[in-house]
Amino acid sequence: MSAPDPQPSGLPGGLPRRRSFFQSTADMLRQEGARAGIIAVVSTVVFFGGGFLLVVNSPNWPRVRDQFFNPEDFRESWPDVLDGFWLNIELFVYSMLTIPVVALIVAVMRSLRGPAFFPIRLLAVIYTDIFRGIPLILLILLLGFGVPALDIDGLPNSSTFWGMVALVLSYSAYTAEIYRSGIDAVPESQRSSARALGLTQWQSLRFAILPQAIRNVVPALMNTVVSLQKDVALIAVLGVRDAVREAQIYTTRTFNYTSYVVAAVLFLALSIPLTRFVDWYVARDRAQRSQTLV
Amino acid sequence: MTAKLEIRDVHKSYGDKVVLDGMSFDVDEHEVVCLIGPSGSGKSTLLRCIDLLDPLDAGSIRLDGIDITARNTDANAVRRRVGIVFQSYNLFPHLSVLDNCTLGPRRALGVDRKSADAKARELLERFGLGDKVEEYPNRISGGQNQRAAIVRALMADPEILLLDEVTSALDPELVGEVLGVIRELAGRGMTMLLATHEMGFARDVADRVCFLHEGRVLEDAPPSQLFGSPQHERTAQFLRRVRDAGRI
Ligand SMILES: Nc1ncnc2c1ncn2[C@@H]1O[C@H](COP(=O)(O)OP(=O)(O)O)[C@@H](O)[C@H]1O
Ligand SMILES: [Mg+2]
Numbered sequence: 001m002s003a004p005d006p007q008p009s010g011l012p013g014g015l016p017r018r019r020s021f022f023q024s025t026a027d028m029l030r031q032e033g034a035r036a037g038i039i040a041v042v043s044t045v046v047f048f049g050g051g052f053l054l055v056v057n058s059p060n061w062p063r064v065r066d067q068f069f070n071p072e073d074f075r076e077s078w079p080d081v082l083d084g085f086w087l088n089i090e091l092f093v094y095s096m097l098t099i100p101v102v103a104l105i106v107a108v109m110r111s112l113r114g115p116a117f118f119p120i121r122l123l124a125v126i127y128t129d130i131f132r133g134i135p136l137i138l139l140i141l142l143l144g145f146g147v148p149a150l151d152i153d154g155l156p157n158s159s160t161f162w163g164m165v166a167l168v169l170s171y172s173a174y175t176a177e178i179y180r181s182g183i184d185a186v187p188e189s190q191r192s193s194a195r196a197l198g199l200t201q202w203q204s205l206r207f208a209i210l211p212q213a214i215r216n217v218v219p220a221l222m223n224t225v226v227s228l229q230k231d232v233a234l235i236a237v238l239g240v241r242d243a244v245r246e247a248q249i250y251t252t253r254t255f256n257y258t259s260y261v262v263a264a265v266l267f268l269a270l271s272i273p274l275t276r277f278v279d280w281y282v283a284r285d286r287a288q289r290s291q292t293l294v
Numbered sequence: 295m296t297a298k299l300e301i302r303d304v305h306k307s308y309g310d311k312v313v314l315d316g317m318s319f320d321v322d323e324h325e326v327v328c329l330i331g332p333s334g335s336g337k338s339t340l341l342r343c344i345d346l347l348d349p350l351d352a353g354s355i356r357l358d359g360i361d362i363t364a365r366n367t368d369a370n371a372v373r374r375r376v377g378i379v380f381q382s383y384n385l386f387p388h389l390s391v392l393d394n395c396t397l398g399p400r401r402a403l404g405v406d407r408k409s410a411d412a413k414a415r416e417l418l419e420r421f422g423l424g425d426k427v428e429e430y431p432n433r434i435s436g437g438q439n440q441r442a443a444i445v446r447a448l449m450a451d452p453e454i455l456l457l458d459e460v461t462s463a464l465d466p467e468l469v470g471e472v473l474g475v476i477r478e479l480a481g482r483g484m485t486m487l488l489a490t491h492e493m494g495f496a497r498d499v500a501d502r503v504c505f506l507h508e509g510r511v512l513e514d515a516p517p518s519q520l521f522g523s524p525q526h527e528r529t530a531q532f533l534r535r536v537r538d539a540g541r542i
Contacts, residue, residue: 197398
């Protein structure tokens with residue numbers, strides 16, 4: 001090897017070369033080295049194989065296998081559970097698009113300064129306190145059954161809709177706090193600088209503070225998305241026919257629990273790639289941030 | 295004739311701590327006034343108050359004879375007439391040097407992008423940043439950051455420029471380029487009020503030097519007099535200490 005390169009994987013400018021998700025996973029394996037690789041494989045086989053044997057040889061395994069992992073029931077329940085899962089995905093996508101917006105509005109309301117804005121700040125505080133304070137499942141039950149029962153003219157009447165509203169309200173309260181921590185992390189001097197340019201309070205937030213704040217919290221926001229993806233399953237408590245509810249219906253009919261495993265598999269199929277992507281993104285973000293000159 | 299900027303019996307406390315305790319002085323048009331004094335003597339606070347970033351407790355500040363600390367003042371209008379540059383340059387990290395300079399004019403003054411860009415490029419060019427226009431603040435040196443921050447403050451054609459120890463956060467070898475910019479501005483007749491620890495520079499460039507002590511102006515004189523034969527023991531003491539620290 002020649003003289004040590006201070007930045008082996010860097011471009012001349014010093015920015016880290018962009019690694020795709022798959023490249024970086026492959027890199028990770030390569031870095032472990034051949035010997036380490038063998039050890040890893042052997043210990044993995046021993047660990048998981050041992051665990052597997054332990055389960056399979058337990059006295060009740062045959063019964064459990066038939067009840068939870070029955071291939072026939074898997075095949076039979078799959079179409080209905082998958083059908084329900086599309087509803088989960090729909091809920092997930094709609095709330096994922098709504099939550100950041102609602103949350104940002106609440107966070108901005110809360111960070112306005114000056115006595116004139118006191119009522120707006122108060123409103124934002126009440127909002128976050130209430131919706132962070134009520135367990136999500138309760139909120140879904142209250143809104144999902146409560147609002148349609150009121151039968152107000154002009155308001156949607158579907159439980160699914162109000163269940164999603166509950167999801168959005170609750171998640172927005174948490175997400176607003178994430179934004180707020182991001183806003184607070186922007187140095188006060190940045191606000192002074194913006195105001196000194198003659199920008200109004202709102203312009204300062206919009207053009208100087210929020211872009212930095214949002215950048216600060218993207219990793220935290222993405223982790224929220226991962227947990228949202230699972231919490232959409234709570235909508236099942238309203239009797240809405242999502243994946244969980246469909247699985248439940250199958251179980252009630254056949255006394256076989258394999259349909260729950262089907263639902264779990266479907267959620268995993270979505271959440272594992274999502275989690276891997278978020279981890280990769282956060283790591284990349286951290287690397288980029290530690291690469292500044294000043 | 296009234297002075298460009300009149301500081302009149304200004305008082306300001308943070309909690310129990312009195313920071314400005316009856317400060318008064320003037321800055322005339324085209325004049326360069328340096329504020330010197332130990333840290334904690336209220337230099338930064340005064341400059342922030344002049345740009346209405348902090349409210350006064352009592353006293354008044356007049357710009358062209360008009361009290362800008364009166365309750366009905368449009369603070370944003372004042373801030374457009376007064377430029378300020380801070381010790382820690384505070385460029386916006388998410389914007390390029392060019393966008394840092396044009397943000398204020400475009401959003402606060404309603405200047406269109408094209409003419410704001412043209413003006414910023416011209417000023418950046420003049421202060422040796424012609425090739426850094428598209429760079430981001432974390433990719434250029436501290437001195438370049440600070441020069442860009444000065445350009446940003448100049449974009450609105452301020453009538454007076456406030457500079458708060460703009461070289462204190464810089465590595466020593468970068469101080470000269472920033473002082474050079476200020477010197478050029480002084481040469482062009484820019485009215486400036488600057489807090490500084492660079493005594494040699496103050497002696498060179500200032501028309502008057504004010505020595506602050508415990509929230510008041512203890513001595514206000516031309517640099518030759520203030521540095522040559524200070525009238526107050528406190529001033530002499532401060533200058534001795536600075537000299538011992540090798541800052542003159
Ligand atoms: N926002 C603030 N809150 C409380 N105390 C402050 C604040 N800003 C400045 N001070 C205090 O006011 C005093 C004067 O500070 P400053 O104006 O920064 O002095 P200088 O710039 O001359 O060093 C210091 O003791 C400082 O601790
Ligand atoms: Mg200071």
